[in-house]
Amino acid sequence: MxxxxxxxxxxxxxxxxxxxxxxxxxxxxxxxxxxxxxxxxxxxxxxxxxxxxxxxxxxxxxxxxxxxxxxxxxxxxxxxxxxxxxxxxxxxxxxxxxxxxxxxxxxxxxxxxxxxxxxxxxxxxxxPVEEKAYKLEFVGDSITSGEGTYGAQTEEDWISMFKSCSHSFPYLVSKEMHAEFRAISQSGWGVLTGWDNNPDHNVPSRYEKICGFEEGKTAGESGADKPYDFSEWIPDAVIINLGTNDASAFKEPMWRDSYSGRTFKQHKNADGSYMRKDVLRLEKAMTDFLTMVRKDNPTAHILWAYGMIGHELSPIIKEAVENYKKESKDLNVSFLELPDTSEEQMGSLQHPGKKSHECATRVIAGYLKKQLSC
Structure with a gap:
C-alpha cells in the first residue's frame, strides 16, 4: 500500500x-x-x-x-x-x-x-549530521572484515551470513572513540601474498584504488577501479591488521597459476624456521606499504596492530616497523600486539568471535585515546 x-x-x-x-x-x-x-x-x-x-x-x-x-x-x-x-x-x-x-x-x-x-x-x-571526534581508517584481512563474528563455533560454511561489520573491531573501536571510520579489507589477503602464496592477493596493490577488490563490468561502471582521492577524507590514524595470511603462506604449498605457469612460495627451513631470504622479502613488502600509507596519509598516526590469530610474525613486523622508522625518520608509526583469541572467544569459520573483537577493541582504543590526545 x-x-x-x-x-x-x-x-x-x-x-x-x-x-x-x-x-x-x-x-x-x-x-x-x-x-x-x-x-x-x-x-x-x-x-x-x-x-x-x-x-x-x-x-x-x-x-x-x-x-x-x-x-x-x-x-x-x-x-x-x-x-x-x-x-x-x-x-x-x-x-x-x-x-x-x-x-x-x-x-x-x-x-x-x-x-x-x-x-x-x-x-x-x-x-545536518553531527561530525565525529576522529576519523579512523582500518586496513586488513578477514579479521578486519569481521569474518566469523556471527554464528556458532561449529559453522564452517563460507557464506555472507557469518561476516559482519557490526561485531568487528573497526566498528567497535570507532564506537568507543566516537569516530567515523573507513575499512579496506579482504579475506585471505596479506601484505606480500594471500594465505595460499598467491602474490596477486596483496592488499597494498589495491590500496590506492577506490575499491580495487571489486571486479566486473558493474563495479567498473560504479567507479571501483578509479584512483582514490586521499585528500577528501583525512584520517587521524590508519590501523593496519595484516600478516595473519602471510604467516599461513609459509605453511602452504607453492602457488601456481594454471594459465601462465607462474609460481610463488614462502619457504621454511628444515628446522621449521622461516627462510631468511623470504623473511627479508616480506619485510620489504611491509616497509614499502608503510611508505605508501605515509605518502597517502601525511598527517595520520600509523598503527600496525597484529594478532588475534597467532603472533608468529610479531618479531618480523616489529623489525619492519623499526626499519621503516629508521630509514624514513618517520616516528609517527608504531606496532601493537593484540591479544590472541582463546578457545572460548572463537567464533564461526575458525575465526575470532565477537568477544575476541571486544578484547582487541579495548587494546586498540586504549592506545589510540592516548596517542591522539597528545
Missing part, C-alpha cells in the same frame, strides 16, 4: 546526509563498496524508509543499521531494488540519527557484486 504521507527523495534531493566509506560520490545510485560503508542521516518525522538495491549471484548482501547510536537491525537483502522501513511510529518532533551500513566486505570472489543506494522516503526533515 502506498504511503501517501511520505515524501520520496532521490539521494541527490536529500538536503543533509553523510556518506560513509570509500566510494565515487559522483555516481547515482550511490555505490557502497566496503564493510561499514553506507549513509547516515539525522531526521525528524514518524517514519523513514530507504530505497536500496543489491546485485549478486552467490554471496547475498547483508546490511545493518543503528538508530541513535544503538544497533537495531541486521538483514539479508533480496536481489534487486527494494524499500526497507528503518523506523515508523516514532515521535515526530524528535531527531533520529540513523546510520545504515554494509555488513559484507567487498567480494573479490564474485564479479558484479553491488550495493546501491537510490534514496529515502520520510515525513520528516533532514537535518
Amino acid at each position: 502506498e504511503n501517501r504521507h511520505l515524501k520520496s527523495y532521490s539521494l541527490k534531493e536529500i538536503p543533509n546526509y553523510k556518506i560513509h566509506g570509500r566510494t565515487d560520490e559522483t555516481k547515482y545510485p550511490l555505490p557502497v563498496f566496503f564493510n561499514g560503508g553506507g549513509i547516515e542521516v539525522s531526521v525528524t518525522g514518524k517514519e523513514l524508509w530507504i530505497d536500496i538495491e543489491s546485485v549478486y549471484k552467490v554471496h547475498e548482501m547483508w546490511i545493518a543499521y543503528e538508530i541513535n547510536g544503538e544497533l537495531i537491525g541486521r538483514q539479508m537483502l533480496p536481489y534487486g531494488r527494494t524499500k526497507i522501513c528503518l523506523f515508523r511510529n516514532m515521535s515526530p518532533d524528535t531527531v533520529k540519527n540513523v546510520y545504515l551500513f554494509r555488513e559484507l566486505q567487498a567480494m573479490t570472489e564474485e564479479r558484479d557484486h553491488q550495493l546501491l543506494i537510490w534514496g529515502m522516503e520520510s515525513d520528516g526533515e533532514f537535518l
